[in-house]
Amino acid sequence: xxxxxxxxxxxxxxxxxxxxxxxxxxxxxxxxxxxxxxxxxxxxxxxxxxxxxxxxxxxxxxxxxxxxxxxxxxxxxxxxxxxxxxxxxxxxxxxxxxxxxxxxxxxxxxxxxxxxxxxxxxxxxxxxx
Numbered sequence: 001x002x003x004x005x006x007x008x009x010x011x012x013x014x015x016x017x018x019x020x021x022x023x024x025x026x027x028x029x030x031x032x033x034x035x036x037x038x039x040x041x042x043x044x045x046x047x048x049x050x051x052x053x054x055x056x057x058x059x060x061x062x063x064x065x066x067x068x069x070x071x072x073x074x075x076x077x078x079x080x081x082x083x084x085x086x087x088x089x090x091x092x093x094x095x096x097x098x099x100x101x102x103x104x105x106x107x108x109x110x111x112x113x114x115x116x117x118x119x120x121x122x123x124x125x126x127x128x129x
Contacts (some may be wrong), residue, residue: 001057001058001059001073001074001076001097002038002041002042002056002057002058002059002076002078003059003075003076003097003099004027004034004035004038004058004060004076005059005060006061006078006099007038007076007077007078007079008031008033008034008035010032010077010079010080011030011033011079011080012030012031014026014030014079014080014082017037025041025081026080031079033080034054034078034080034089037078037089037110037111038058038078040087040110041078041114041115042058042113043111044055044112044114044115045115045118045119046112047112047115048112048115048116048119050116050119050120050123051118051119054119054122054123061089064069068111073095073099074094074095074118074121074122075093075094075095075096076091076092076093076114076118077091077092077093077094077100077114078090078091079091079092081108081128087110087111088109088110089108089109089111089114090106090107090108090115091106091107091108091109091114091118092104092105092106093105093106093117093118093121103126105117105121105126
């Protein structure tokens with residue numbers, strides 16, 4: 001489950017907080033940046049052989065997500081990356097709709113790598129420490 005609404009809201013909040021944190025301001029519309037990256041991710045997901053038996057659903061409404069939690073649902077949350085190129089985003093993969101839950105896999109990378117990592121996470125769970 002790709003949580004688009006959370007990712008867009010998080011990107012907007014990140015851009016608003018940058019001045020107070022002494023971080024360079026966003027130079028693009030954060031919602032458009034996330035949507036563009038999501039499109040790259042979807043394309044990479046479809047091309048990734050590991051994803052062949054994994055279903056990708058994009059959630060674009062964050063209200064009452066509890067009803068979407070199934071026993072075998074994994075969630076992908078995307079965030080803007082500070083100091084990285086525009087082709088990279090931070091991500092969190094977790095088996096609940098809480099991006100801050102324990103037992104998650106996080107990182108930052110390009111869409112192709114995130115697709116591969118996401119499908120491996122869905123198929124095999126967390127990698128060994």
